Amino acid sequence: MSDRVYTLTLSCDDRPGIVAAVTTELAEIGANILESNQFWDQQTNGFFMRLAFAAPAAIGEGEIRRALAPAIERFGMRTTLVDRARRPKIIAMVSKFDHALLHLLYQIRVGWLAADIVAIVSNHEDSRATADAHAIPFHHWPVSKDLKKDQEEKLLALVKATDADVVVLARYMQVLSDSLSKRLYGKVINIHHSFLPSFKGAKPYHQAYDRGVKLIGATAHYVTPDLDEGPIIEQETERVSHTMSAEDFVATGRDIESRVLARAVKYHLESRVMLNGHRTIVFQ
Structure with missing residues (x-):
């Protein structure tokens, strides 16, 4: 044996x-x-x-x-x-931009990420075809002020039903409630399209463009009730220049986001990330 x-x-x-x-x-x-x-x-x-x-x-x-x-x-x-014989399970949440989700699926297919996406959740229909192509259950849960609590209860039920190890916000453009963030603390990873702590909130690449920065980046972090301030798992930057438009910044950022999120998920699922207060220890 x-x-x-x-x-x-x-x-x-x-x-x-x-x-x-x-x-x-x-x-x-x-x-x-x-x-x-x-x-x-x-x-x-x-x-x-x-x-x-x-x-x-x-x-x-x-x-x-x-x-x-x-x-x-x-x-x-x-x-x-x-x-390690047990294959980890991921619930992926996505809105309209699916580049980070597609990269996760690719890394699973080639065996670099030893895990399975057991459900895709979205507040839009755009990723249904992707889910169908990979035989992954797709859950279209629109979000509004009136529906938010119900949607989050369904997410908690889905985590329990699938025995998911982690919820990955692969450019899911909705803010989780304080209650949900606390209940799933250490089990939700977000990719923020900025090199935190700079340029938090909406349209960070446009903020960076307006400031004339020479480096842009992305940050994968655990979700907490403090928006965009959870313990950081992984980051990466890339050089940009004055010759590039705001749209060029966005396109460059999408590549960075995909790589950073995939590495963060891999580190988490391989038990390489340990929480140390507001910081993380990552054994690579």
Whole structure:
């Protein structure tokens, strides 16, 4: 029987012996460490670690958890354990611009992103044909002041029904309510078409053009009740010039957005992102 691969993430206050305690317990059950990353935040004395390891198939997830329990209790660890054999599930939300969605679908098709989009949700009909072409259930939920609460309740029900690991706002041009943002904290990733914290809100590329900037970018971040201020996962910039129009800025930005969002989703689903207050630790 082949070994099974798991990813363990943990965080706690830093003190001697953490790594030894965890790796010793894993060695005792015959696990082999495949990848190890750790970080000590000197400002908060927080310790963060990500381990990928292979364990004999005969040893189940429950036995692994029991083996780690003494170390977890001793150091007061907050942990997650993920069986990599389970393919993660994505709910993608999109409005009219579908470039980020199409890029995610492509990266899934070629195997770079090991996940499945289990539903596409939109406040427009534009992406129905894309969903049909990929045999993905499509949910057209128009948004208005009167319908917003009902739409968000349907989204929560869909997350539960599909057992989705993450909701990806792939240029979904609607603001989630504070209530929904709190309930799904750490499970919703947005792509903002700007290099945050600059040029928040509507038409950031046009704002950048008006300011005559020489670099534009995009930011993938977790959604929080504070608009465009959630913990940042990934960013990228590209040089622009005075010879370019505002529409050129937009076209350049679309390419950046697609790449940045795909990387952020991959990092999240591979348990490479750990929240550290308003910031993130990303083990690449």
